[in-house]
Amino acid sequence: MFKVLVSDPISDLGIQQLMDAADVQVEKKTGLGEDELAAIIGEYDALLVRSQTRVTEKIMEAGSKLKVVGRAGVGVDNIDLEAATKRGIIVINAPDGNTITTCEHTFAMMMALARHIPQAYAKTIGGVWDRKSFLGVELRNKTLGVLGMGRIGSEVAKRAKAFGMNILAFDPFLTQERAEKMEVKLASVDDIVRNADFMTVHTPLTPDTRHMISRPQFEVMKKGMRIVNCARGGIIDELALVEAIDEGIVAGAAFDVFESEPPQKDHPFLSHPKIIVTPHLGASTVEAQENVAIDVSEEVLHILRNEPFKNAVNMPPVAASVMSRLQPYFAIGEKLGSFAAQSANQAVNEIHVDYAGDLSDVDTLPLTRYIVKGVLAHHLGDENVNIVNGMHLAKSRDINVVVTQASKSKGFTNLLTVTLKTQNDEETLVAGTLLNGYGERIVQINKFPVDVAPEGHQILISHHDKPGMIGSVGTLLGQNDVNIASMQVGRKIIGGEAIMILTVDKAVQKDVLTQLTTLPGLNSAIEITL
Numbered sequence: 376m377f378k379v380l381v382s383d384p385i386s387d388l389g390i391q392q393l394m395d396a397a398d399v400q401v402e403k404k405t406g407l408g409e410d411e412l413a414a415i416i417g418e419y420d421a422l423l424v425r426s427q428t429r430v431t432e433k434i435m436e437a438g439s440k441l442k443v444v445g446r447a448g449v450g451v452d453n454i455d456l457e458a459a460t461k462r463g464i465i466v467i468n469a470p471d472g473n474t475i476t477t478c479e480h481t482f483a484m485m486m487a488l489a490r491h492i493p494q495a496y497a498k499t500i501g502g503v504w505d506r507k508s509f510l511g512v513e514l515r516n517k518t519l520g521v522l523g524m525g526r527i528g529s530e531v532a533k534r535a536k537a538f539g540m541n542i543l544a545f546d547p548f549l550t551q552e553r554a555e556k557m558e559v560k561l562a563s564v565d566d567i568v569r570n571a572d573f574m575t576v577h578t579p580l581t582p583d584t585r586h587m588i589s590r591p592q593f594e595v596m597k598k599g600m601r602i603v604n605c606a607r608g609g610i611i612d613e614l615a616l617v618e619a620i621d622e623g624i625v626a627g628a629a630f631d632v633f634e635s636e637p638p639q640k641d642h643p644f645l646s647h648p649k650i651i652v653t654p655h656l657g658a659s660t661v662e663a664q665e666n667v668a669i670d671v672s673e674e675v676l677h678i679l680r681n682e683p684f685k686n687a688v689n690m691p692p693v694a695a696s697v698m699s700r701l702q703p704y705f706a707i708g709e710k711l712g713s714f715a716a717q718s719a720n721q722a723v724n725e726i727h728v729d730y731a732g733d734l735s736d737v738d739t740l741p742l743t744r745y746i747v748k749g750v751l752a753h754h755l756g757d758e759n760v761n762i763v764n765g766m767h768l769a770k771s772r773d774i775n776v777v778v779t780q781a782s783k784s785k786g787f788t789n790l791l792t793v794t795l796k797t798q799n800d801e802e803t804l805v806a807g808t809l810l811n812g813y814g815e816r817i818v819q820i821n822k823f824p825v826d827v828a829p830e831g832h833q834i835l836i837s838h839h840d841k842p843g844m845i846g847s848v849g850t851l852l853g854q855n856d857v858n859i860a861s862m863q864v865g866r867k868i869i870g871g872e873a874i875m876i877l878t879v880d881k882a883v884q885k886d887v888l889t890q891l892t893t894l895p896g897l898n899s900a901i902e903i904t905l
């Protein structure tokens with residue numbers, strides 16, 4: 376039974392599927408401080424948060440069973456990603472669910488700013504009928520500068536066209552071709568600052584974007600600019616903005632987010648007549664909260680059940696088209712890694728993976744992660760290694776991961792070859808394939824061609840090819856109550872070195888393996904469990 380803790384208010388409708396899952400127990404405990412959360416997190420396999428809970432290194436350290444932290448929303452600035460990656464905790468978010476909602480909030484803020492709605496409302500309900508102080512401006516024919524043309528920025532640009540606005544857009548990933556397709560004009564930050572009437576930011580907060588609009592930009596800014604920030608506090612320098620408004624450069628600003636949240640009571644935005652604010656409400660609609668909760672719950676279930684997932688933040692995203700090609704190989708990749716590690720039986724200093732045939736022209740990194748996990752988990756334990764921290768763990772142990780791709784696949788449509796190089800320059804090679812209609816197969820072990828389904832308990836025997844070997848192994852196993860399900864023998868030349876792989880029905884006692892090695896002509900016997 377997996378235990379999931381929900382530590383922020385998250386839509387019940389969204390997390391219903393977790394509650395309905397027979398293998399999951401959900402507990403809700405909101406408003407916990409760091410120490411309180413650290414004290415209980417050790418019991419849980421997954422933690423679901425919104426933006427209030429700060430998932431610090433201390434929480435990750437205390438979360439000895441924690442496999443995944445799910446963020447019902449986009450920004451993960453409340454989660455220590457480095458600490459999570461180090462401990463193999465997968466951090467996932469729900470990047471799509473609140474895009475439209477936040478885009479619409481941006482428009483609500485832009486319209487409110489253009490027409491002074493909050494200020495006019497306050498005066499009107501205060502009994503003052505003031506129609507002179509609130510002369511607004513139209514959006515039509517105005518230039519809107521959009522910084523950050525990702526999910527939300529693109530939707531904002533789309534809607535701004537319906538208002539008759541001209542759009543200048545900047546994003547390091549925005550190409551001329553895509554800008555033309557979206558009917559926006561590709562511009563630099565400087566162009567936008569000098570020419571826009573309205574400016575809205577939709578970037579994450581990074582060292583690059585922190586204070587990307589500050590004193591130098593205000594100094595050259597078009598007079599009368601109106602600025603909206605529904606992305607992250609800190610992208611626009613708050614103090615420099617207040618100065619720019621007071622100097623008459625900026626006509627007004629609408630902010631949903633602050634450098635520090637909630638802002639101090641004496642924060643200059645809270646009393647400025649030309650600044651309107653909301654308390655980080657960008658994603659706060661019924662629809663968005665349901666969407667993000669559904670998305671994140673689905674992903675948490677996938678991760679807990681060891682199924683493929685897509686929105687991990689501490690791993691690079693993988694295109695759906697690439698994922699669909701690689702996914703069928705994840706299980707065999709991990710098994711090959713594990714098989715190789717169990718048969719190498721020595722400290723590994725290089726994991727060499729060769730992809731051939733169908734896998735020769737695709738970015739195989741996600742698959743390599745499964746193979747590396749398979750190799751490392753044998754020594755480090757399943758609970759300590761996963762596809763997030765595997766590469767990091769390999770690097771921290773000076774294990775090189777080398778990947779090659781070749782179109783030739785020795786007669787197979789696809790072939791994965793895992794070679795482990797050990798300290799004494801020895802190599803252990805295991806190659807496998809997915810056979811159409813037959814599933815996973817190991818087709819080579821070291822220099823020997825074989826045909827073995829990688830599953831359950833297996834015994835890998837190295838021996839001298841001579842009459843009677845199979846019989847004496849079978850007899851010894853039978854005497855020890857070990858039932859053989861299948862057996863494969865591989866050799867290069869008659870009477871030379873050979874291997875035997877037996878699939879047996881249960882785990883084999885160590886002393887049975889020792890007895891096997893006393894048989895004349897038998898060199899080694901290793902148990903492999905997949």
Ligand SMILES: NC(=O)c1ccc[n+]([C@@H]2O[C@H](COP(=O)([O-])OP(=O)(O)OC[C@H]3O[C@@H](n4cnc5c(N)ncnc54)[C@H](O)[C@@H]3O)[C@@H](O)[C@H]2O)c1
Binds near residue numbers: 474477605606656
């Ligand atoms: N107010 C809210 O409640 C709320 C809700 C959802 C999202 N957000 C925030 O909105 C922002 C945008 O979210 P999104 O879903 O569109 O993210 P996204 O990742 O789809 O888009 C962000 C874009 O910013 C671009 N970018 C990065 N550095 C840049 C730079 N220096 N200059 C210009 N562009 C740059 C990226 O290339 C990317 O295209 C994020 O900060 C997110 O956390 C806020």
Ligand SMILES: O=C(O)CC[C@@H](O)C(=O)O
Binds near residue numbers: 425447
């Ligand atoms: O309301 C929230 O959870 C914050 C939403 C937003 O900032 C996000 O990053 O998704």
